[in-house]
Amino acid sequence: MGRFVIAVLPGDGIGPEVTAEAVRVLEAVGRRFGHTFEFHEALIGGAAIDATGSPLPPETLERCRRSDAILLGAVGGPKWDDPTAPVRPEQGLLGLRKAFDLFANLRPVRVFPALVGATPLKERVVRGVDLLFVRELTGGLYFGPRQEAGPDGEEAYDTMRYTRWEIERVVRLAARLARGRRKQLTSVDKANVLAASRLWRRVTEEVVRREFPDLALEHVLVDAFAMHLIRRPAAFDVVVTENMFGDILTDEASVLAGSMGMLPSASLGESPPGLFEPVHGSAPDIAGRNLANPIGAILSAALMLRYAFSLEAEARAVEQAVEAILEAGYRTRDIADGETCIVGTREMGEAIAQRILHCAS
Incomplete structure (x- = not known):
């Protein structure tokens, strides 16, 4: 069916963890619907500053130009937190917006029935x-x-x-x-x-x-x-x-x-590539601990399917899988309540991906 090239910019803090789960879900969508998603990672933000001295290296910008869409994790952290510094992680994000004239930021806010108590x-x-x-x-x-x-x-x-x-x-x-x-x-x-x-x-x-x-x-x-x-x-x-x-x-x-970890976003211009990222920040205090909520990143992947690739059925499959997993009681720590199963970042992503594949059978 379709073949789509995606630039993956994990960034800083929990960014690599949540983008990994969004990629996992997109791979499940590809298997279910017969699409090929080609992923290429590149540096942005603090990680890019440490490696190259720039928050948006030319190689990253070129990778994005050659992609159909951009999946971003998060940028920033205490290491680069001086607002007077001449080079800062957020300049990478602002640079992307300027380079591709991403003039509209779409942020859906939906309260899932299972989370009305959160x-x-x-x-x-x-x-x-x-x-x-x-x-x-x-x-x-x-x-x-x-x-x-x-x-x-x-x-x-x-x-x-x-x-x-x-x-x-x-x-x-x-x-x-x-x-x-x-x-x-x-x-x-x-x-x-x-x-x-x-x-x-x-x-x-x-x-x-x-x-x-x-x-x-x-x-x-x-x-x-x-x-x-x-x-x-x-x-x-x-x-x-x-x-x-x-x-x-x-x-x-x-x-x-219920949590900023639930919210996705899409930044769109007149032409591709669009930028898709969770609303939350880099949350350095929980980075690397398998605690982050990946749903914002996963729902950002659903927005990518809808707005970048015009794959409405595939986008709905992701959203329905998220809703089903929440109804089944799966929760990351930020949205946990009494009668639920608390899982980590990887486990939540795997559960949603498996739900997408299960619904195909």
């Missing part, structure tokens, strides 16, 4: 939550003009800067995704204070009203949305927002799913 929120609040954040990824405060000034560095500024074109393309993508779901689109901004947000709101309104009149569009201020996300998260479907707001809100949303 969140500190009430069951009636989280049951049925299935929302999709679309975060603009290459503009805003993280990429605008900045400076640390003054004789002793006592003054600094960062600039939230957006153009009509940047807003249009991410809103268009979010609207297309909303059209394939429940036809609800929520745009989050701070238009009562920020000029960039007023442009964001005006352009969003124009694009949706002109091109997607079948959608229900609402605008919500970011501070109000942060409250609504905890009080009534099931009311939302697709949420589109700018870079920094999206970064903060999706971390908040991890509480809904």
Whole structure:
């Protein structure tokens, strides 16, 4: 059937452990559906700094260019934790986003029925939550003009800067995704204070009203949305927002799913390769101990199947296997409760892979 080339960038901390399980699951998908996945590992982040002096070596960038998709683990750790250092692990990730113009970050947040008890929120609040954040990824405060000034560095500024074109393309993508779901689109901004947000709101309104009149569009201020996300998260479907707001809100949303270890993401541009990675960080305190939750990485592989390769049935097979294994009581430590079987990273990945293969028989 299909043949797909995947660049695997394990990175730092628990990155190598969780990407190994995502690869295991993709291999199971290949065996079940008759696809060939060709994996090529490369360095990024702190591991790349140690080996080459660069967080994104030219060899890694070239490997990604010759791939259909990129699977990333995590970058960073205490060893490279000086924010004033000229070379830092996160520059590798930012470099990938810039090199491939990955302007949209998709972060689905789904509460699996088996995990409604894993969140500190009430069951009636989280049951049925299935929302999709679309975060603009290459503009805003993280990429605008900045400076640390003054004789002793006592003054600094960062600039939230957006153009009509940047807003249009991410809103268009979010609207297309909303059209394939429940036809609800929520745009989050701070238009009562920020000029960039007023442009964001005006352009969003124009694009949706002109091109997607079948959608229900609402605008919500970011501070109000942060409250609504905890009080009534099931009311939302697709949420589109700018870079920094999206970064903060999706971390908040991890509480809904029970653990940040459950959340996948996809970073997409106008053309391949897309970047697929779990939302969590490198978690150096548990690295190498077979304790990390690989489900975020495994569900990122499902997003790869869906958005990079257009393999919807295969993506659903992965998601259904994850749900079945959770229903069977398998848990990593971060999502464990009373009546469950606590397993390690490798055991969770193997159980999901075997479920995919078992369902084929």
